Amino acid sequence: MTKIAIIGGTGVYAPKLLEDVRMVAQKTPYGDVEVAVGGFQGVEAAFIARHGAGHSVPPHLINYRANIMALHMLGIERIIATAAVGSTFHEFKPGQFVLADQFIDFTKNRKATFYEGGASGVIHCDMTVPYCPALREALAKSGAELDLVIHNGGTYVCSEGPRFETAAEIQAIKILGGHLVGMTSVPEVILARELGMCYASICLVTNFAAGITTGILTHSEVVEVMRKSLHNIHSIIVSALKHISRERDCDCVRSLPDTGVGQ
Numbered sequence: 001m002t003k004i005a006i007i008g009g010t011g012v013y014a015p016k017l018l019e020d021v022r023m024v025a026q027k028t029p030y031g032d033v034e035v036a037v038g039g040f041q042g043v044e045a046a047f048i049a050r051h052g053a054g055h056s057v058p059p060h061l062i063n064y065r066a067n068i069m070a071l072h073m074l075g076i077e078r079i080i081a082t083a084a085v086g087s088t089f090h091e092f093k094p095g096q097f098v099l100a101d102q103f104i105d106f107t108k109n110r111k112a113t114f115y116e117g118g119a120s121g122v123i124h125c126d127m128t129v130p131y132c133p134a135l136r137e138a139l140a141k142s143g144a145e146l147d148l149v150i151h152n153g154g155t156y157v158c159s160e161g162p163r164f165e166t167a168a169e170i171q172a173i174k175i176l177g178g179h180l181v182g183m184t185s186v187p188e189v190i191l192a193r194e195l196g197m198c199y200a201s202i203c204l205v206t207n208f209a210a211g212i213t214t215g216i217l218t219h220s221e222v223v224e225v226m227r228k229s230l231h232n233i234h235s236i237i238v239s240a241l242k243h244i245s246r247e248r249d250c251d252c253v254r255s256l257p258d259t260g261v262g263q
């Protein structure tokens, strides 16, 4: 049975897509997680609000390991995440969608692995293609069908937050090849891969990043752009489902460390 999860980022809180929703308090070794579980277009689905109800948890304090482990323990194989991002790249404009295909990690203080030695072992997980190509393809097809601008591929730079970046940092990110800046995709995508789950992120460009255009950045501006695009995000996810094959035929499982976890 296909099982997917949606991790709602900034501005995406209510599991409105799910039918017959029930709340599950999933226990994990990293803490308990509130997960909405229900049906979704004939598949089993789960929803987690990444920042908690009402955006109450900042990016650097999210319990990423508990969230991903909770979904894994519920039998989820595929995760579609949403993210509000700034753009450093003029081709990626506010209001447009980008499916990240690579990341650069600028975080500083996060637990980014399940494997910390001892009983869990020491594992070096392949991360050549961190975001699932099959899920991205399904989402890209869906966006095209809906006549939305959705770019399939872009490098997401994850900063520690919760502050926004300086103009100099954005210049450095551009030089390094970063197209998008956000605060949450790392370690989420890494942890999903460590458990053999497929992961894709629908990034909504809410603004150009610091120094790309004049003016200051505000969180309310980000939330407002997200609010206007919420319907489109829901539509992209719903219409992507028919493009997702029942059996997984991607390398996300095959690049899993040889631990038996998730297999």
Ligand SMILES: [Zn+2]
Residues within 6 Å of the ligand: 132, 133, 134, 135, 197, 198, 199, 248, 250, 251, 252, 253
């Ligand atoms: Zn995959």
